[in-house]
Amino acid sequence: MSQPAQESRPQPKAERAPESPAPSSAPSSARSSSRSPAPRPAPETFAAFEAAKGFMPADEGLALYAAAVEAARLGLPLLEVGTYCGRSTLLLADAARDAGVTAVTVDHHRGSEEQQPGWEYHDPDVVDPHTGLMDTVPVFRRTLRAAGLEEHVVAVVGRSPRAAALWGRPLGLVFIDGGHTDEHATADYEGWVPHLARDGLLVVHDVFPDPADGGQAPYRIYRRALDSGAFREISVTRSLRVLRRTGPAL
Numbered sequence: 001m002s003q004p005a006q007e008s009r010p011q012p013k014a015e016r017a018p019e020s021p022a023p024s025s026a027p028s029s030a031r032s033s034s035r036s037p038a039p040r041p042a043p044e045t046f047a048a049f050e051a052a053k054g055f056m057p058a059d060e061g062l063a064l065y066a067a068a069v070e071a072a073r074l075g076l077p078l079l080e081v082g083t084y085c086g087r088s089t090l091l092l093a094d095a096a097r098d099a100g101v102t103a104v105t106v107d108h109h110r111g112s113e114e115q116q117p118g119w120e121y122h123d124p125d126v127v128d129p130h131t132g133l134m135d136t137v138p139v140f141r142r143t144l145r146a147a148g149l150e151e152h153v154v155a156v157v158g159r160s161p162r163a164a165a166l167w168g169r170p171l172g173l174v175f176i177d178g179g180h181t182d183e184h185a186t187a188d189y190e191g192w193v194p195h196l197a198r199d200g201l202l203v204v205h206d207v208f209p210d211p212a213d214g215g216q217a218p219y220r221i222y223r224r225a226l227d228s229g230a231f232r233e234i235s236v237t238r239s240l241r242v243l244r245r246t247g248p249a250l
């Protein structure tokens with residue numbers, strides 16, 4: 001197997017995992033006022049997030065959840081590229097449930113470059129013994145089912161650019177956490193961001209301004225969004241960046 005370019009590889013995420021903030025015990029529907037502290041997912045959702053396979057630390061997850069709550073007020077679907085085993089999807093689903101919208105999550109479920117056998121992020125437990133290939137669909141489905149959030153998610157199994165080419169309606173949120181090469185990150189940006197509604201939120205994971213900290217492809221699409229003049233940054237939580245679409249140019 002050829003190895004992905006060094007600069008395309010994300011930094012070791014496990015080393016960035018923080019202490020887990022405690023979830024609020026308030027009902028999630030009562031936690032979205034702009035005067036209130038940052039909204040928190042339902043405690044059972046947060047517990048499921050923490051237990052799920054995946055790479056997102058808790059503070060980034062809470063920032064993603066806050067963005068999802070805000071974006072869901074637009075009444076439009078929330079779109080994720082990069083489902084993996086459903087860790088981040090749980091948070092989008094919780095926000096979607098409370099707002100009465102749908103979370104859509106796209107993944108071919110064969111894993112990114114750095115998740116293949118022999119690589120740092122490989123998990124042999126998600127290899128299908130019949131094909132010898134990674135298949136994260138079963139774990140993803142179990143994760144959503146156990147959290148009671150299946151009804152609020154539409155899962156698209158396939159390549160992100162192909163799904164984007166079929167998509168035809170506005171989105172309230174686009175969360176990009178798929179392939180971390182320039183080819184994939186750029187295709188995700190160009191495929192999905194044009195569907196993002198005005199005032200919708202673009203969330204990019206693994207944004208590392210310093211190449212010493214991690215691969216640069218997510219940083220480059222984040223810069224592209226800001227440099228377009230069509231986005232304003234509204235939050236930074238480690239490598240998770242949230243931008244609001246404020247203009248038409250991309």
Ligand SMILES: C[S@@+](CC[C@H](N)C(=O)[O-])C[C@H]1O[C@@H](n2cnc3c(N)ncnc32)[C@H](O)[C@@H]1O
Nearest residue numbers: 054082084087088107108111112159160178179
């Ligand atoms: C970093 S993981 C996503 C982690 C997940 N968001 C979480 O927080 O748990 C990246 C995922 O993107 C998927 N992926 C990579 N390139 C893709 C592409 N071109 N189309 C669809 N999925 C892709 C991989 O299969 C992998 O499951």
